[in-house]
Amino acid sequence: MWGSGIGAAGVFGWGLLGAGRRVGNGGVGRVQNAPLGVETWCGKAYKASNASFDPGGQLEPPPLSDVPLLDLQVAPRMSIYLSTESQASLIVSAAITHTVGEPYCAEWDPSSELTRMNGTSFRLTITLLDRTTVLSTTSIAANTTLNEIPIPLTGLKAGTTPQQILLTLTSPHCPETTFFSITTLTLLPPPENGSAARTDALHGGLHVLTDSSAPTTWEPIFPYSFYGDWGGHFAGSPSNLSAFASHGFNIFHPTPGADPSAPWGEWASFDAALDQLEELGLWLMYDMRWSYKNLTAVTAQVERIKHRKRLLLWYTADEPDGWGDALDAPLRAADAIRTADPYHPVSLVLNCANFHFGPYAAGADILLTDPYPVGNNASYSTLWDTPCNATYGDCGCDGCIGELKDVARRMDMFREYEGWMRAVEKPLWAVPQVFGGRGECDGDGVFGAWG
CATH class of the missing domain: 2.60.40.1940 (Immunoglobulin-like)
Structure with missing residues (x-):
């Protein structure tokens, strides 16, 4: 047999990433049961002009x-x-x-x-x-x-x-x-230059190799950071990056622009920031959210970045389950990355409570989840004027009760899903909410911020 x-x-690898978030958008159904032209989030219609339906894609015990x-x-x-x-x-x-x-x-x-x-x-x-x-x-x-x-x-x-x-x-x-x-x-073989990182299946942690000339010395790292707006805050601003480091964060995760041919506007400014990362001792979490489905663009970016001494990991899909991206898109991107660079893990974030978890999670070595319950009505969307339940609505925290414990529950659910599938357990990172007063969130909803 x-x-x-x-x-x-039963092993959890925890990291903390505060986040900026979409404001009530949805992808046109591509892997769901949605009628043609109905905008969805997590496979569900969320506008009052559309009727509810079974989104499908749920894992069952x-x-x-x-x-x-x-x-x-x-x-x-x-x-x-x-x-x-x-x-x-x-x-x-x-x-x-x-x-x-x-x-x-x-x-x-x-x-x-x-x-x-x-x-x-x-x-x-x-x-x-x-x-x-x-x-x-x-x-x-x-x-x-x-x-x-x-x-x-x-x-x-x-x-x-x-x-x-x-x-x-x-x-x-x-x-x-x-x-x-x-x-x-x-x-x-040891990397010719640059860094290497690996996940730990026993304790769920992450270890880094900082010196390729001493390729047996691995150090543990506990990731602590947030998604940073590159174009609106960090581009061309060394002082902002220095201030960021002074607050004790150890990972720099800039969010790119939507043009896959120029994700950072122009590379000179971004390269200068990566040089500064090395001086500040920060690690890079490289984000390809807008280009990860373009494998040519993915490979080009990996080849450009992979030898950086402070590269920690790659980040591909941002809420592909919410948008309804092609089920195999994250795995195809991960395979392309691993072909070009087998020395760093691949990560992505899932937003939905239970929507095609297996195929989307297959595209990551490290899995993030970002339910945002603070200051949020998890059962009714004031933005879309619709209820939120298993077959309808987008309240910004899919399948949530509307309390901070929703984050821990989501991580427990993901671990349970892996058990049902007999799948390789991945390190799980939480993405706590550090903003408020936007989109689905009715109140300030801020329990941590950096400015």
Whole structure:
């Protein structure tokens, strides 16, 4: 039986990004059930002139199984490793569930499940996919998660093609049955110049390599920043960038203009700002929200920026689920970026509570979510004069109650969706609201600001 490769369970990588936000707009339905010409947000009509309909695209929890299931999951702890490192590790989970996984041992009596699991071990063998190279043989306690298994990197070939790794598990409850799971491990040569960054599947964090001449020294980073208006505030203003750094932010995330051929107006000013980033010790989160569907433009920007010493990660789609972008657009952009630059993760932000989560999330290594509940009526849009519910309306906080806890609930929901899909768990970053008095927000709604 084959289980899908998956990341560590129940781990959150948190970052803080204050945000500017759209004001009551919507994309014409392209992946939804919307009638032709009806403007939508999260697949739902939001104007009083349009009727409600089922937007589709919702994930549903898997049905309960009558028999126990083994949810065998494996993923590299780090998203990339370098050939200068001698050891990697895999995160292995082998939980007994009744929702996801493969049918567990038919001869096992689930009526005594708890007592019979005590002291039971699963035997693991980890090899390359062709089974010619054994990387580890070990045991883990049955019905456990987040087991870290070290494996050697010596002898593995570095390159941009990921190594396929096979995990084989046997249980004393059915010794004649073998369970399998496959994952991939990316082993790269050290970057020729510039930085590198990688995500951590065990703790959900982010680590950076700042010195390519010492390619075994990784440092953790906790991202703290906000979306900054490039054209309206930072362009041609070194003093504003210095003031930004003086407030303790560690990531610079400028928002580009809508022209994909000139996202920063002219490159000289932007290049000067990137030079200043290095002097200030800030990291760059490079935004391609308006050009990410143009793969030629994406590749050109990546080639221009990827060797910067303070590049941290790429940012592609901004609320593609809200706009109703093509379902494969984020993944296509991520694939283009990884081809040009495998050393930095890709991120995007989702706005909807439950609208085609799987396809959109597939385009990111780090997933952001931006529900904005403060000063907001989450059940009725005063901007559009319509109610907001599962099939209608845009109140700026899809599926929300209208309280700050909506942010934490959304992150919990996303983690639950990943479990339903048996998908690789991604670091999740919250985008708290730091503005008010705009669009859907009735009040000031400000709990933090920088000026």
